[in-house]
Amino acid sequence: xxxxxxxxxxxDSLSFKNISDEMLVNGKAYENLRSLxxxxxxxxxxxxxxxxxxxxxxxxxxxxxxxxxxxxEVMVPVWERGTESLHIKTSTxxxxxxxxxxxxxxxxxxxxxLEGEIIFVKNKEDFDKLPADKVRGKIVFxxxxxxxxxxxxxxxxxxxxxxxxxxASWAGKKGAKAVIIRSxxxxxxxxxxxxxxxxxxxxxxxxxxxxxxxxxxxxxxxxLKTEKIFxxxxxxxxxxGEKLSHSVIxxxxxxxxxxVIVVGGHLDSWDVGQGAHDDGAGIVQSIEVLRTFKxxxxxxxxxxxxxxxxxxxxxxxxxxxxxxxxEKRNEKHLFAxxxxxxxxxxRGIALMTDPEKRLQIQxxxxxxxxxxxxxxxxxxxxxxxxxxxxxxxxxxxLVPESQRYFDIHHSDEDTFDKVNRRELLMGAATMAQIVYxxxxxx
Amino acid sequence: xxxxxxxxxxxDSLSFKNISDEMLVNGKAYENLRSLxxxxxxxxxxxxxxxxxxxxxxxxxxxxxxxxxxxxEVMVPVWERGTESLHIKTSTxxxxxxxxxxxxxxxxxxxxxLEGEIIFVKNKEDFDKLPADKVRGKIVFxxxxxxxxxxxxxxxxxxxxxxxxxxASWAGKKGAKAVIIRSxxxxxxxxxxxxxxxxxxxxxxxxxxxxxxxxxxxxxxxxLKTEKIFxxxxxxxxxxGEKLSHSVIxxxxxxxxxxVIVVGGHLDSWDVGQGAHDDGAGIVQSIEVLRTFKxxxxxxxxxxxxxxxxxxxxxxxxxxxxxxxxEKRNEKHLFAxxxxxxxxxxRGIALMTDPEKRLQIQxxxxxxxxxxxxxxxxxxxxxxxxxxxxxxxxxxxLVPESQRYFDIHHSDEDTFDKVNRRELLMGAATMAQIVYxxxxxx
Numbered sequence: 001x002x003x004x005x006x007x008x009x010x011x012d013s014l015s016f017k018n019i020s021d022e023m024l025v026n027g028k029a030y031e032n033l034r035s036l037x038x039x040x041x042x043x044x045x046x047x048x049x050x051x052x053x054x055x056x057x058x059x060x061x062x063x064x065x066x067x068x069x070x071x072x073e074v075m076v077p078v079w080e081r082g083t084e085s086l087h088i089k090t091s092t093x094x095x096x097x098x099x100x101x102x103x104x105x106x107x108x109x110x111x112x113x114l115e116g117e118i119i120f121v122k123n124k125e126d127f128d129k130l131p132a133d134k135v136r137g138k139i140v141f142x143x144x145x146x147x148x149x150x151x152x153x154x155x156x157x158x159x160x161x162x163x164x165x166x167x168a169s170w171a172g173k174k175g176a177k178a179v180i181i182r183s184x185x186x187x188x189x190x191x192x193x194x195x196x197x198x199x200x201x202x203x204x205x206x207x208x209x210x211x212x213x214x215x216x217x218x219x220x221x222x223x224l225k226t227e228k229i230f231x232x233x234x235x236x237x238x239x240x241g242e243k244l245s246h247s248v249i250x251x252x253x254x255x256x257x258x259x260v261i262v263v264g265g266h267l268d269s270w271d272v273g274q275g276a277h278d279d280g281a282g283i284v285q286s287i288e289v290l291r292t293f294k295x296x297x298x299x300x301x302x303x304x305x306x307x308x309x310x311x312x313x314x315x316x317x318x319x320x321x322x323x324x325x326x327e328k329r330n331e332k333h334l335f336a337x338x339x340x341x342x343x344x345x346x347r348g349i350a351l352m353t354d355p356e357k358r359l360q361i362q363x364x365x366x367x368x369x370x371x372x373x374x375x376x377x378x379x380x381x382x383x384x385x386x387x388x389x390x391x392x393x394x395x396x397x398l399v400p401e402s403q404r405y406f407d408i409h410h411s412d413e414d415t416f417d418k419v420n421r422r423e424l425l426m427g428a429a430t431m432a433q434i435v436y437x438x439x440x441x442x
Numbered sequence: 443x444x445x446x447x448x449x450x451x452x453x454d455s456l457s458f459k460n461i462s463d464e465m466l467v468n469g470k471a472y473e474n475l476r477s478l479x480x481x482x483x484x485x486x487x488x489x490x491x492x493x494x495x496x497x498x499x500x501x502x503x504x505x506x507x508x509x510x511x512x513x514x515e516v517m518v519p520v521w522e523r524g525t526e527s528l529h530i531k532t533s534t535x536x537x538x539x540x541x542x543x544x545x546x547x548x549x550x551x552x553x554x555x556l557e558g559e560i561i562f563v564k565n566k567e568d569f570d571k572l573p574a575d576k577v578r579g580k581i582v583f584x585x586x587x588x589x590x591x592x593x594x595x596x597x598x599x600x601x602x603x604x605x606x607x608x609x610a611s612w613a614g615k616k617g618a619k620a621v622i623i624r625s626x627x628x629x630x631x632x633x634x635x636x637x638x639x640x641x642x643x644x645x646x647x648x649x650x651x652x653x654x655x656x657x658x659x660x661x662x663x664x665x666l667k668t669e670k671i672f673x674x675x676x677x678x679x680x681x682x683g684e685k686l687s688h689s690v691i692x693x694x695x696x697x698x699x700x701x702v703i704v705v706g707g708h709l710d711s712w713d714v715g716q717g718a719h720d721d722g723a724g725i726v727q728s729i730e731v732l733r734t735f736k737x738x739x740x741x742x743x744x745x746x747x748x749x750x751x752x753x754x755x756x757x758x759x760x761x762x763x764x765x766x767x768x769e770k771r772n773e774k775h776l777f778a779x780x781x782x783x784x785x786x787x788x789r790g791i792a793l794m795t796d797p798e799k800r801l802q803i804q805x806x807x808x809x810x811x812x813x814x815x816x817x818x819x820x821x822x823x824x825x826x827x828x829x830x831x832x833x834x835x836x837x838x839x840l841v842p843e844s845q846r847y848f849d850i851h852h853s854d855e856d857t858f859d860k861v862n863r864r865e866l867l868m869g870a871a872t873m874a875q876i877v878y879x880x881x882x883x884x
Contacts, residue, residue, distance in 0.1 A: 020591070024590040403862055407862070422845040426845065
């Protein structure tokens, strides 16, 4: 028995090395990411560039050797930015332009100038103390900073995230004209970061919401301590209904049965930068998993399916539509892993599953250690696979090094040159290795 | 006993968090690195900019709160590059310029044109098969590529390193005029990387040695398969004797005894780029350890000493001189840790020590895990502390993520903008945490 177990483990470690070697030497993920980011660029749901990206994904899945490739219909919300600007009036009376981005899904000023005095709060607690008559007619500026103390920057993102999502709704309920938030950024530069917000169903008005960079935010806070500042916002963003769009799916058919292992990322991005780390990386890594299995001649027992989800950023319609279709078809899914934390060096695999399955997977840890992958403790495994988890599927997310992600996430800085070839491919190798283990032993 | 052990561990984990919080929120390492790299820039041993860097280090150690700061005299070799160029003559007869760097410590052409036919070999084995009459009068081009299969890129660097160090000597012994090597680079761009080479004592001629970028190397190999190529090298580099220089040292005196814990990096760099990751990072991290102990009011039992070593790159004189002085003074050293793998996110601590001390340190692993530091298995712990290890001191090196280092190492690309603030500070935190443990328990 010991001998069998040893040779089993030995054979698995060779498979791990074959996967890693093939990717690090011949991997196509980096060149694919160059083509997606530089030929198509950013690709918000509902945009023309997103539709181009779906054709690109079909083509790349075919080149990777998928047995079947198709598009899955998904109705997506359409949000458009249009031109926008934010000025503040300093004590000299001169207007100064600030770098800004309207938050995704927010309504703008319809091209009209919206002017008002800025009032500053540090956080929700301070805001709650303000009576409505201090807020009415004002532009509320929330300067809640990204908490640098968290080692996993994803925790700091969650911690500060409520300001991006909900500040407009809080301020609108007290009669504010607009909100300005400090960007959810781990950097200290002046780059504004966008991202999804939402109005509450009972909001009587949908007030504009914009983000400014950390440097502008700090300067604004400082100035507001000694003088009154007026702002002038002009923007054209807003929701423009819905549109038929697509997730893109490609698979290699299982040799033993038709149960499915999903590996995926999201094909859409925000409408700034190039969507390189978020989430071009997850897309090209997932395609790389399929390419490598084909290239190595691996005969997968179960169907290995790449899903390039639509509309993660501002609606999650790709993930929810996929899970609904799985439920309708009563299609057995063994496992789903996504990559949506950037193309950085892998450190672990987060798992949403029951304790017994977690223990099974944790028992494989020593196979992953030579590849720098040691953390199998984290729980939350990503927005696109979460609807599958609600159907009982074990879900997982690649956990890359998190330090650089929120410097660039949802901003003009999320570009191809920020991605390192080897880090990107090592993440793909981790995904292929866990898929190999699930395919072999489940 | 269990209760004491628990409260002990609990108190250590709080100290770890205090260190990490102080650095991530108030750390000065990133701004110090900006000042070193952007105000002084690269700083080869023996250069004027290196001497400026020693004054800079004295100043920064004082600002950090060192009880004592001094310069330690070190005789260093002086190597100068001067102007240089490499052209190849293509089949059309036109001369084409290639990006290149002479290797450090090599002799140039004294400003004369050196022309010759290029012959290509893939590796040492192929070169050894060539009879001397095929080599005589030729320029030998070694195109040994960085092996992408290694997960720790340091292993690939060691694997290919012999070509940079020794190819000139091999080729010179068979009568070659010069050597061209493929840069030790993990990238696929056209950036040349320099670094130390050496002539053997029995070399009758010291032939010039230059590096070209991976892209030029691949193109040259391809062209050489079908046609003869001549090269024209003109360079002015060479050794210019020795010079009195300095390592810079600062310390906080031990409250219990005068035994020493060293934390260091090397202050010199190659004469290209800005020496940001190599090894400005190690310098500012070491100063950050001292600053943080002072800032937190930590009463260290033993002396915590920052050593900014001179001349790591092309002579190791700083490290050897320091160890000689320690031996002469019969000064007790408990532990020495250096950082010379770049300012990337930490993953472990490499240890050169006996098995029992390694086990003691490995028992602390759970304290480090929340900071992403899990690997205490590696053996080699850096060139500057190695001479101390030979005196019996337990030596260590910070092990950062290695994927990006050799894209930029020893090249024009090693600049401040490649360093991430949080990654740099997390490396400093790891160093301070291990120093805290040694100081508390040894």
